[in-house]
Amino acid sequence: MNIALLSSNYNVRRLNIADVQDIYSLCIRNESYYRYCPPFVTKHSILNDMKALPDGKDISDKYYIGYYNGKELIAVMDLIMSYPKEQNAFIGFFMTSLLIQNTGIGSCIIDELCQYMKKSGITGLRLGWAKGNLHAEHFWHKNGFQETGITYNAGSYTVVLAHRNL
Secondary structure, eight states, X not given: OOGGGGOXXXXXXXXXXXXXXXXXXXXXXOHHHHHHSOSOOOHHHHHHHHHOOOTTOOGGGEEEEEEXXXXXXXXXXXXXXXXXXXXXXXXXXXXXXXXXXXXXXXXHHHHXXXXXXHHTTOOEEEEEEETTOHHHHHHHHHTTXXXXXXXXXXXXXXXXXXXXXX
C-alpha cells in the first residue's frame, strides 16, 4: 500500500517513536474520547498502540499513520489490512486534532481512505466505537458505517462493531 496516496489534501506517512510527542499532544486534547475509552492516553500507551495487532496478523499488515497539514499533525489512524477478512481493512483508531473537529476534515480523510481502499480491491472497512459515545457514533454513521450487531467487552467499556461496504 502506498500510504502517500491516501490523501490528495494532506501529507500521510507512517508514524514512529520519534512522533510520540506529537501524537500525545494531539490525543491529550481529546478528553471526551478517553471518558468513553479509558484509560487516558500516555506516551507509553501510544508506543504500545503502535505495536498492537489482532491475533493472526503481522506487523507488515499494520499502518499506524499520521495526516499532516504542512508540519502539523492533524489526524492519527491505526489501519490493519486484510482484517478481519482478506478483502477487508480495520480502523483500530482514528482521532483528529480538536482544532479541526466539526469542520468536515475528518470525513474528508475517511472518504479519501474509502476511495483508495476500493481502488485497491478492499471491499469493506470495519471499526468499533465505545457504546454511549454519541459523538463517535454520529461521525461514523455520517461516514457510511453501520452497526454489525456485534459488541464486545473491552474491560471498562463495550465496543460496538460497525462496517462499511466499499
